[in-house]
Amino acid sequence: MVASILCLSKVDKRAKGTPLLSILQSPHSVTLSKQISPQFNAVQQFYDAVTTWKFDVLESLFSEDYVSRILPASANVPPKNKTEGIQHAKEVGDSMGYAPLKVR
Numbered sequence: 104m105v106a107s108i109l110c111l112s113k114v115d116k117r118a119k120g121t122p123l124l125s126i127l128q129s130p131h132s133v134t135l136s137k138q139i140s141p142q143f144n145a146v147q148q149f150y151d152a153v154t155t156w157k158f159d160v161l162e163s164l165f166s167e168d169y170v171s172r173i174l175p176a177s178a179n180v181p182p183k184n185k186t187e188g189i190q191h192a193k194e195v196g197d198s199m200g201y202a203p204l205k206v207r
Contacts, residue, residue: 154204156196162189 139147145164152160162185171188173180183191 150206154206156192156201158189158193158196161192165189 148160149164151157152164165185165188167185169185169188171183171191
C-alpha cells in the first residue's frame with residue numbers, strides 16, 4: 104500500500120495558479136494492523152455511548168479522577184467530577200428527548 108500525505112504546499116508567486124493543496128505519494132509502504140488497539144477501541148466505545156446516550160458505558164470509560172471543564176473559562180462554569188458529569192449528560196439527554204446524535 105502506498106501512503107498518500109495531504110499537505111499544504113508553498114505558493115510559487117512566479118507561477119499563477121499553483122495549488123495550495125497537493126497530495127504527495129510516499130515511496131515507502133505502510134502496513135496497517137488488523138488488530139484494534141485498546142485506545143481506538145475506547146474511542147469507538149465513547150463515540151457509540153455519546154451518540155446513543157449509553158451513560159453506563161460512559162461511566163465505565165471515565166476514571167475516578169475524571170474532571171469535565173466547560174470552555175471558555177470566562178463562562179465561569181465550575182468543573183464537574185465523574186458523578187456530576189454523568190448527571191449533567193443525563194440532563195442534556197433528557198432535555199433532548201434522547202434523540203440519536205450524529206457527529207460529523
